[in-house]
Amino acid sequence: MTALILILITSFFTAGLIVRTKSIVSGRKGPGVFQPWKNVLVLLRKGLIYSEISGIISRIAPVIVFASVAISSLMIPVAGFKPLLSFNGDFILFAYLVALARFMMIIASFDSGSSFEGMGASREALYGMLIEPALFVIIAGLVIFTGQFSLSTLFDLPGEANYNLVYGLIISYIIGNITLIENSRVPVDDPKTHLELTMIHEVMVLDTSGFNLGIIQIASFFKFAIFGSLIASTLIPWNLPVHWRIILFAAVQILFAVIIGLIESFRTRFKMNRNQQYILTVTLISVLLFVVILFTKNIF
Amino acid sequence: MIYLLIFLLVTAFLIMVIRQRSALYVTGLTILTVVVVSSVISIKCLISADTATGLLPAPFICDRLSAFFILIINFTVITGFLYSTGYLKPYLKNKPEKWIKLHYLALIWLHASMIMVPLLRNGFWFLIAWEIMTLASFILVIFEFDEKGTLKAGISYLIQMHVGMVFILLALILSSRGFNGVSFDNLDFYFRHNSNWPVFLLFFTGFGLKAGFFLLHTWLPDAHPAAPSHVSGIMSGVMIKLGIYGILRITTYLSADFAQIGAFVIIISAITGLFGVMMAILQHDVKKLLAYHSIENIGIIGLGIGLGIFGISSGNTFLSAAGFAGALLHTLNHSLFKSLLFYSAGSVINQVHTRDVEQMGGLMKFMPYTGWAFLIGSVAISGLPPLNGFISEFLIYSSLFNGIASPEFNKLIILFIAMLSLVLIGGLALLCFTKVFSVIFLGQNRTAYPHQPAEANKAMIFSQFLPVIPVVLIGFFPVLIIKPLLILTGSIFSLETTALSGSMFASMSYISIGAVSLLFLFVAVLIIRTYAVRKYNVKTGPTWGCGYTAVDSRQQYTATSFVQEYANLAQPVIKTGHSNINYSDDEIFAEKREFHTHSDDFVKSKLIFKPVEFVLNLFRRAAVFQTGRLQHYVLYLLLFLLLIFLLTFLKVI
Numbered sequence: 035m036t037a038l039i040l041i042l043i044t045s046f047f048t049a050g051l052i053v054r055t056k057s058i059v060s061g062r063k064g065p066g067v068f069q070p071w072k073n074v075l076v077l078l079r080k081g082l083i084y085s086e087i088s089g090i091i092s093r094i095a096p097v098i099v100f101a102s103v104a105i106s107s108l109m110i111p112v113a114g115f116k117p118l119l120s121f122n123g124d125f126i127l128f129a130y131l132v133a134l135a136r137f138m139m140i141i142a143s144f145d146s147g148s149s150f151e152g153m154g155a156s157r158e159a160l161y162g163m164l165i166e167p168a169l170f171v172i173i174a175g176l177v178i179f180t181g182q183f184s185l186s187t188l189f190d191l192p193g194e195a196n197y198n199l200v201y202g203l204i205i206s207y208i209i210g211n212i213t214l215i216e217n218s219r220v221p222v223d224d225p226k227t228h229l230e231l232t233m234i235h236e237v238m239v240l241d242t243s244g245f246n247l248g249i250i251q252i253a254s255f256f257k258f259a260i261f262g263s264l265i266a267s268t269l270i271p272w273n274l275p276v277h278w279r280i281i282l283f284a285a286v287q288i289l290f291a292v293i294i295g296l297i298e299s300f301r302t303r304f305k306m307n308r309n310q311q312y313i314l315t316v317t318l319i320s321v322l323l324f325v326v327i328l329f330t331k332n333i334f
Numbered sequence: 335m336i337y338l339l340i341f342l343l344v345t346a347f348l349i350m351v352i353r354q355r356s357a358l359y360v361t362g363l364t365i366l367t368v369v370v371v372s373s374v375i376s377i378k379c380l381i382s383a384d385t386a387t388g389l390l391p392a393p394f395i396c397d398r399l400s401a402f403f404i405l406i407i408n409f410t411v412i413t414g415f416l417y418s419t420g421y422l423k424p425y426l427k428n429k430p431e432k433w434i435k436l437h438y439l440a441l442i443w444l445h446a447s448m449i450m451v452p453l454l455r456n457g458f459w460f461l462i463a464w465e466i467m468t469l470a471s472f473i474l475v476i477f478e479f480d481e482k483g484t485l486k487a488g489i490s491y492l493i494q495m496h497v498g499m500v501f502i503l504l505a506l507i508l509s510s511r512g513f514n515g516v517s518f519d520n521l522d523f524y525f526r527h528n529s530n531w532p533v534f535l536l537f538f539t540g541f542g543l544k545a546g547f548f549l550l551h552t553w554l555p556d557a558h559p560a561a562p563s564h565v566s567g568i569m570s571g572v573m574i575k576l577g578i579y580g581i582l583r584i585t586t587y588l589s590a591d592f593a594q595i596g597a598f599v600i601i602i603s604a605i606t607g608l609f610g611v612m613m614a615i616l617q618h619d620v621k622k623l624l625a626y627h628s629i630e631n632i633g634i635i636g637l638g639i640g641l642g643i644f645g646i647s648s649g650n651t652f653l654s655a656a657g658f659a660g661a662l663l664h665t666l667n668h669s670l671f672k673s674l675l676f677y678s679a680g681s682v683i684n685q686v687h688t689r690d691v692e693q694m695g696g697l698m699k700f701m702p703y704t705g706w707a708f709l710i711g712s713v714a715i716s717g718l719p720p721l722n723g724f725i726s727e728f729l730i731y732s733s734l735f736n737g738i739a740s741p742e743f744n745k746l747i748i749l750f751i752a753m754l755s756l757v758l759i760g761g762l763a764l765l766c767f768t769k770v771f772s773v774i775f776l777g778q779n780r781t782a783y784p785h786q787p788a789e790a791n792k793a794m795i796f797s798q799f800l801p802v803i804p805v806v807l808i809g810f811f812p813v814l815i816i817k818p819l820l821i822l823t824g825s826i827f828s829l830e831t832t833a834l835s836g837s838m839f840a841s842m843s844y845i846s847i848g849a850v851s852l853l854f855l856f857v858a859v860l861i862i863r864t865y866a867v868r869k870y871n872v873k874t875g876p877t878w879g880c881g882y883t884a885v886d887s888r889q890q891y892t893a894t895s896f897v898q899e900y901a902n903l904a905q906p907v908i909k910t911g912h913s914n915i916n917y918s919d920d921e922i923f924a925e926k927r928e929f930h931t932h933s934d935d936f937v938k939s940k941l942i943f944k945p946v947e948f949v950l951n952l953f954r955r956a957a958v959f960q961t962g963r964l965q966h967y968v969l970y971l972l973l974f975l976l977l978i979f980l981l982t983f984l985k986v987i
Binding site for chain 1: 695696698699702709713716717718719724727728731732735736738739741742743746750753754757758760761762764765767768769771772773776777778837840841844845847848851852855856859860863866867869870871872873874875876877878879880885887889890891892895896897898899900902903
């Protein structure tokens with residue numbers, strides 16, 4: 035339960051922190067940390083407008099997106115705090131729930147018969163397909179490393195005998211990149227872009243409004259918190275006292291958000307056709323990590 | 335056996351002489367009789383602990399493996415027959431009556447032969463049943479023989495099946511040396527005293543041609559689009575699974591070389607799965623796309639089988655039991671959602687009279703039930719929770735990760751490849767099914783339909799929703815089936831599954847909890863939304879056109895554009911060709927042109943067309959001897975006799 039509460043709290047801050055970092059770095063006064071949530075709350079209280087062409091899918095898909103991301107967050111451990119749902123092979127359910135959310139996003143974007151939304155959908159489907167192996171390769175590496183089959187124990191890297199902070203950092207790096215790709219942030223996609231042709235996530239929700247848009251945004255905040263918690267779990271020793279873990283967890287989350295903010299401030303986005311290369315590079319780094327783990331375990 | 339054949343012949347005769355309407359009822363009644371009898375026997379067989387030999391007369395032997403397959407076959411044949419009663423209605427007017435009757439007759443024979451195949455161990459009877467199955471399905475495939483390409487696809491299917499049969503025959507004969515008569519039971523002895531490799535490979539080729547493994551798959555993408563939809567559903571749902579049955583049957587007899595055979599099956603299945611889905615994405619013909627997806631799913635089933643064999647080699651019961659269980663469950667699951675998809679695709683084709691998805695769109699409004707059925711099938715086949723495809727993939731993943739946890743390097747490489755391909759297959763299937771569902775059912779129609787599409791008739795909708803029930807049940811409550819499934823797997827492959835059963839049961843109950851809470855959360859958020867927007871009227875407005883107001887339906891995203899980036903990525907493996915548009919010099923205003931893109935199956939062009947071309951050329955050259963003059967033929971005769979004399983004289987023969 036603590037894990038879920040921590041994830042929830044994180045999801046309140048991360049998006050705001052990113053925006054705040056960006057505004058400070060660019061020398062603007064900028065909105066407060068809670069501004070993204072305030073926007074969402076406004077959205078939740080607004081009425082709904084659907085496209086004339088759209089049918090039932092537009093009406094239910096956002097809800098499924100939200101529900102599946104929310105359920106997938108039940109399986110995420112937070113530095114030693116056990117998740118609510120944990121069983122052997124839960125990472126498969128986790129990855130496939132995220133995929134279910136993607137499936138629903140894509141078909142919802144086609145429902146309005148738009149000439150733009152399919153563009154984002156096409157990219158989302160392709161990038162999602164390309165990045166999925168990275169997560170699984172990391173997990174395969176961790177399965178060898180820890181001999182466990184559940185997210186709640188797999189990410190207890192610091193408890194292992196051969197642990198070295200370097201593993202934690204590499205895994206954090208890969209998961210960080212997965213976060214950027216899954217959430218369509220710079221350098222894959224720029225959430226602040228104004229041009230439909232270059233959007234990924236934003237273009238898919240062009241015809242989504244009010245409550246539906248609100249819950250889709252909440253789902254994306256959740257996704258940040260989920261991946262952030264995974265990163266925190268790989269870095270923080272699980273056997274520390276409770277208050278230390280919470281403090282360190284908060285520190286890691288803030289650092290994570292600030293780093294994303296910095297990346298978005300100083301890095302430009304890739305040309306669309308360079309993205310695939312970038313995503314494959316991330317996947318290959320995860321394969322490298324896998325090989326390194328094989329070496330540490332003397333499997334060669 | 336003989337009585338059964340006589341019974342079938344009598345019904346055949348009956349159907350051909352009576353009127354069309356009663357022929358339908360006779361077919362239904364016969365299928366129902368066969369279904370009831372065989373289901374009762376198989377359920378008895380599943381319940382009784384040992385292989386019940388006494389249940390059936392002589393050549394038939396029923397064990398749990400055959401019982402499992404018979405139950406799958408029965409379910410899909412029932413839904414297929416029900417669907418056909420609706421699907422064939424438009425054909426009743428413009429097809430000759432005897433052709434419809436022949437179609438139903440072939441359906442009965444296909445069903446009966448599919449039931450017989452898993453029950454027979456005796457090689458002679460087995461091959462007869464196998465052959466009846468091929469012929470019956472051939473007749474079913476060429477139902478629309480007056481359409482272009484149908485007959486050709488059918489004949490290609492017929493030829494390839496017979497090539498497969500030669501392999502099975504050869505393997506049976508080889509393994510039965512020194513025995514009185516050929517039978518699968520001889521394999522037990524043969525495999526214990528000989529190298530397992532070659533004969534397994536022969537069987538794998540023979541059965542793999544039916545199942546559609548990589549390099550042996552070329553008949554599938556031709557035969558399925560040619561056949562009527564219920565036939566595609568039955569063939570893809572269950573008939574190709576009999577190839578899987580054959581491979582599983584052989585696997586139960588294996589006694590050595592497990593590591594190599596397992597690695598071989600895993601690698602070939604990984605390629606099969608990836609190739610199937612990669613080709614599927616680029617197809618615009620909806621039934622061809624589904625056919626390639628059958629290849630993909632055969633790959634997934636093969637991965638399970640390969641992992642199972644692999645696990646035996648390292649003595650890892652968890653690995654092999656979960657692998658085999660995953661393969662068996664995926665066989666069942668695929669028969670459900672693939673027949674469902676073929677049926678709903680058939681309903682769509684019946685209304686819009688084309689198989690090209692680019693000419694469809696917006697059908698969810700016209701045919702909501704069919705749309706829902708197709709959506710459920712799409713989610714299930716992409717292996718997403720909370721539907722059944724996820725459960726079988728979960729089992730295969732569990733098996734994989736268990737193997738990865740206790741690694742030896744050589745084996746790890748194989749398992750790693752298997753994992754990567756399974757993950758990629760999942761992602762690619764998602765890409766493919768979001769494409770096909772969205773383009774067919776969502777948005778607006780891209781071209782004018784020949785007539786206003788209407789919802790399919792009741793029989794068709796009913797048979798589309800019949801498989802939905804188990805799809806949803808297995809997906810939400812895998813706890814109910816996991817224990818029987820593992821007991822079944824354990825008894826078929828003589829594995830000890832009690833330890834696995836406990837941990838799997840725990841995982842499956844958590845998956846059930848996850849699925850149910852997903853549903854609850856979904857409903858809860860829907861209710862909250864209704865509450866939150868209660869003050870407003872839900873409004874509709876035009877789709878965002880970026881300020882452009884004259885948006886028309888041709889500007890929607892199409893299937894080709896949706897997979898454009900993927901097609902570029904896949905270019906090294908699958909060449910996408912397109913017809914060029916050249917403008918002539920005196921053409922000031924562009925005239926109307928047609929533009930086609932196509933992605934060819936390189937296996938078909940390299941493995942089938944090229945050799946066939948070569949042989950045909952050879953024959954053409956040999957045709958110089960065929961002069962048509964009697965004198966020349968007499969001369970050939972004389973030369974031949976001389977040759978014989980000479981050879982005898984030299985004591986060569």
